[in-house]
Structures are given as structure tokens and as C-alpha cells.
Amino acid sequence: MDFPPEISVFILSLTAPFILYTINNVSFLQDSQVILAIGIAVLTTIFLLANLSVKSKTSTDPLFYVFAVFSFTSVVSITSALQHHGFIKGFMDFYISKGEPYLNTAHGIMMSYWDGVLHYGLLLIMVHRMTAGKPFRSLALVWAGSMIASQIVLITGIVVGKYGKNLLPAFWRNGFSLVLPIWAATKLFNRPRELSIIPADKVEVEQKKTLLSRPTDLLLTLGLVGSIIFTAFRGFVVLECSLDFCFTYIFQYEPYMKDSVGFPKVTMLVFFFYVLPLLAACVYGLHAPGCTWMLDWTLVLAGAVAQMQWTHLGSSVHSRTPFTYRIPKDEWRQVVTLNLLYAAVPVLLAVRCYMDQTFFMKSVPQEQASNGKKN
8 A cells, every 4th residue: 555655754754763772772783883874774765765655756856855864863853852851761872872972961852852843843744745736945944944053053062062072973974964954955945935926016015114114024123133132242252252241141141151062152153153144134134125035044044043042042951951051040030031032033033024025025117016916
């Protein structure tokens, strides 16, 4: 019996716990080099089996195979997170000790939960929409932004942090987890946008409005400016700025940024060097009409910021983080609220751009506007 492609992907992903349990209980498979070889072999097998599930179709979107492979790795992630918290046992002991020990950190656990829940859900939805012939580009951009940010922080944090002294072969599989989402994002950017059909006269009227006449955009602009200031401030803090208020902040509000694992520092630097310019570009995009690129980049930005903030904030309060690096109890409410607001601004901006695209449409000639149509 042939299963629909989305069901096949779901079933293939659920084989992950069985494979992990088998390897965990077969001693000769637990060598560090063998683990990398098994990982490559398993992912190749998932790719081939996914190909069989769509063999009857005349053409298949290459992103289908990417989503199928990452659905499998997402189940590996949620299995890892559940074992670390004691909900299950006997699945990941070998992999943590001889594969990727940094997954045992607070950062690794919070990242695994995000990958195993949010990424997994997005992947299954995208595969379903793809096979049903429905648009999935916007969801895929959110996934790509989240995945790329996750891997940049993970890979860089491993190398510059305390785990960089003894890299095991399984570390190199993270390279594929970075390259494939970048490739997927490139493919997505080259595809037509999912644009609404809006009359040209409505576009003209909306784009003549000033920022003060658009209260939602005004509030989002203020939120973006606040996010830019906060991003720059935390960047200076991890760069060991000597100003008193930087010193006070890292010791009294977010001491997790001093943790030797390296992940929090890298997170702040990614915010500083990559997210900050995008936030500034979005301020311009809310001011100048016709910035169609906002419809794509706000989705990528929302996915990236949400993932990094989830992992950073979760690690700041997690029991695996040494007590001295957790958010102090007296400042807990202020720090958590500030971090949640910081994560919310890009998400709200992406929702605003997706729900009402009028202001971001390309300007149309006057003769087209007078006909009340957008060509």
C-alpha cells in the first residue's frame, strides 16, 4: 500500500528512536568515528526512502528531500531533550558521551526542544502543503531563518567555547545542518513571492500615508528602535565594554553571558553583527513604501530571533546552567519580560507584513492606478 508522501515522511521520522535505542545497546557501534558513519548512512537511507515515496510523481520539489531528512533529525532532537530531562532513558547515552557532548548543556537541551517541536511541526506542515499543491514558501523562510541561526550559534559556540578543545567526528555533521538550510533559503528566495492581489488604487492610497498615519507601523518602528538599542548594548556587554552600566548588567541581570560554554557570547555577537543591520533595514522598510523585500526578510528575521531568544532565555534559567550564571531571582521578572519583548517585535513585524502587504507592493504607473488594477 502506497502512503501519501507526508505520511511516509512522518513514519520515517518516527524510526529515529528505534535506531538510537539499537545503537545505544550495541557496544561495537559506539565508537566516535562509527557514530559519524552511521549518521551519514542513516540520513542517506532516509533520503532514498523519501525518494521512493514520491517515485510515482512526475516531478518532485527538491526541498521535499530536505524537509524529509530534517524531520528525522528533529525527532532525534526531541528524543535527546526528553532523555536529558529524565522522561525517557536508554536512547542517547552513547551519543552524548562519544558524539556531541555539548548537547548535554542547557543550550543544547533548549535548542533540541525547539528543533523537536517547532521545527518538526513546521516541516510536517510544509510537506503536507507541498504535496497538496498549496503555498509553503513563507513557512519555509521562517524555518530556514530559525535553522540557520541555530546552527551558526551552535557551530561557532562549540569551536570558541570549552568544547572546542576536543572536537569529536560527529561534530562535522552540523556542517550539513547549516549548508542545507542555506541552500533551501537560496532556492526559496529565487521563487515567486506569495503576494496578495490588491487593486493599484488601494496601493497608491496606502503608500501615500505617512508613518504617523499608520499607528501599527509607528509602534513597530518604536519597537524596532528599542530592539536596535538593546542589541547594540548587549553586543558591547559581551565585548567586555568597560563602562560601569555594562559591567553591572552582565553581573546583576544576565550573568549567563559570561558562561564558558561560549553559546551565549556567540548569540549576542550574531545579534550584534547580523540581526542589528536587519532591524535597521526594517525601520527603513516601514518608512519607505514599495520595499517588497520586507515580505521575505521579516519572516527570516522572525524565525532567527525567536529561535535564538528561546535558547538564550531558556538556558539563562535552566538547571543545567551553573547557579551563578542564572538570572538572579530579584531581577528575574524584568530580564524575562525584556527578553520576551525583544523576541516579540520581529514576530509581530512579520505577521504585520504577511497579513497586509499593501504598503510593501511595488509602485505602479499612474495610468494603471486610475484603472483600479494592479498588473
